[in-house]
Amino acid sequence: MSFEVIASSRVEKRQITPWRFVVQTGVQIGLLGIFLTVVGIFGMFNKRPVIVGYLTLGYAALGVIFLTAGLLAAWRRVFATNVHTLLGGAVAGAIAGAILALVPTVMSFMNLRTVFVSLDNLVFKMLTFGLYAPLGIAALIALGAALGLLGALLMELPERLGRPIAAGLTAAGLAGLFQELIRPILANSRTTKPIHDLLYTWTGLTLRGAIIIFALVAAGTLLWILSRERVRSQLSQVPAPQRHRIRWGFIAAALVLCMLFPLYAGNFIGQVLLTVGLFTLMGMGLNLEVGIAGL
Numbered sequence: 001m002s003f004e005v006i007a008s009s010r011v012e013k014r015q016i017t018p019w020r021f022v023v024q025t026g027v028q029i030g031l032l033g034i035f036l037t038v039v040g041i042f043g044m045f046n047k048r049p050v051i052v053g054y055l056t057l058g059y060a061a062l063g064v065i066f067l068t069a070g071l072l073a074a075w076r077r078v079f080a081t082n083v084h085t086l087l088g089g090a091v092a093g094a095i096a097g098a099i100l101a102l103v104p105t106v107m108s109f110m111n112l113r114t115v116f117v118s119l120d121n122l123v124f125k126m127l128t129f130g131l132y133a134p135l136g137i138a139a140l141i142a143l144g145a146a147l148g149l150l151g152a153l154l155m156e157l158p159e160r161l162g163r164p165i166a167a168g169l170t171a172a173g174l175a176g177l178f179q180e181l182i183r184p185i186l187a188n189s190r191t192t193k194p195i196h197d198l199l200y201t202w203t204g205l206t207l208r209g210a211i212i213i214f215a216l217v218a219a220g221t222l223l224w225i226l227s228r229e230r231v232r233s234q235l236s237q238v239p240a241p242q243r244h245r246i247r248w249g250f251i252a253a254a255l256v257l258c259m260l261f262p263l264y265a266g267n268f269i270g271q272v273l274l275t276v277g278l279f280t281l282m283g284m285g286l287n288l289e290v291g292i293a294g295l
Contacts, residue, residue: 016078018078018079018084018088019088019091021073021076021078022073022078022088022091022092022095023091023092023095025069025072025073025092026069026073026091026092026093026094026095026096026099026148027095027096027099029065029066029068029069029072029092029095029096030095030096030097030098030099030100031099032065033062033065033096033099033100034099034100034102034103036061036065037100037103037118037119037123037127038103038116038118038119039118040117040118041061042058042061042062042123042126042127043058043118043120043122043123043126044058044118045057045058045060045061046058046059046122046123046126049176049203049204049205050173050176050177050204050205051176051204051205051206051207051210052201052203052204052205052206052207053207054207055176057176057177058126059126060173060176062143063143063147065096065100066093066096066097066143066144066146066147066148066151067093067147067148067150067151067154068151069089069092069093069095069096069144069147069148069151070089070090070092070093070147070148070149070150070151070152070153070154070155071089071151071152071154071155072092072151073085073088073089073091073092073148073151073152074086074088074089074151074152074155074156075155082156085152085155085156086149086152086153086156088152089148089149089150089151089152089153089155090145090146090148090149090152091145091148092148092152093144093145093146093147093148093149093151094141094142094144094145094148095144096144096148097140097141097142097143097144097145098141098144100127100140100144101127101137101140101141103119103123103127104124104127104128104133104136104137104140105133105137107119107123107124108124108133127140128140154166159225160222160225160226163221163225164217164218164219164221164222164225165218167217167218167221168213168214168215168217168218168221169214170217171213171214171217172205172210172211172213172214172217175199175205175209175210175213176204176205176210179200179204179205181269181272182200183196183200183202184268184269185264185269186199186200188264189264198212199212199213
């Protein structure tokens with residue numbers, strides 16, 4: 001009995017308070033940001049545009065880091081009120097930004113490139129947004145707080161608002177990230193060429209295209225949320241054999257589209273898929289020979 005009392009008291013002492021959890025989350029995300037900076041991820045990503053003239057992959061990754069801080073701070077539901085949850089997300093993002101700001105702060109006083117090759121002047125300009133160092137560092141912390149607040153807000157919003165916004169942002173980001181694959185597909189046919197010209201230029205995704213993709217995906221997600229219960233109820237009333245036929249019909253249609261996709265997408269996509277298939281076969285053969293046969 002005494003052992004159980006002592007063990008329960010130790011568990012209570014180890015319980016993390018809400019604000020301590022927020023601080024730990026911000027510190028962990030900030031250290032992750034430092035790691036990505038030191039190994040050169042941010043510097044390498046910053047050379048690739050996501051939205052031409054407005055957003056690079058480096059800044060997008062930086063924004064995702066700060067958003068994650070707010071999402072994690074609100075995900076555990078450690079606060080009793082929504083106001084405290086939003087404030088916790090902002091604090092977590094600000095702490096992450098402050099810890100990441102240690103990199104440009106130290107770089108403004110000493111040359112770290114002798115130890116870390118990737119910490120060059122371009123990375124310094126990225127983390128300070130090309131501003132005077134103190135202003136850029138303050139802007140980095142403010143950006144972390146704002147995006148942390150946004151991440152917590154996405155968790156606190158009702159599903160009808162939060163999920164469409166998250167889906168729209170994800171779709172716009174993927175459209176910019178995989179533009180080298182999407183653009184040749186759209187430009188390969190006369191029917192989809194106007195869509196290509198509406199969303200992309202030959203250098204990448206435009207701001208207009210990102211807004212259109214965000215709006216369409218968000219609207220489609222909202223429409224599905226509003227109608228999914230009705231669709232599911234109607235589908236449940238369909239007899240089981242007919243449901244199986246419908247399911248297999250969708251699977252067959254998907255297989256036909258996958259087989260015809262290289263013909264429709266063009267030579268470049270066909271070469272990419274061929275390379276992926278060859279490497280897959282090579283990996284399977286290596287697994288058979290070395291892993292299973294043990295040769």
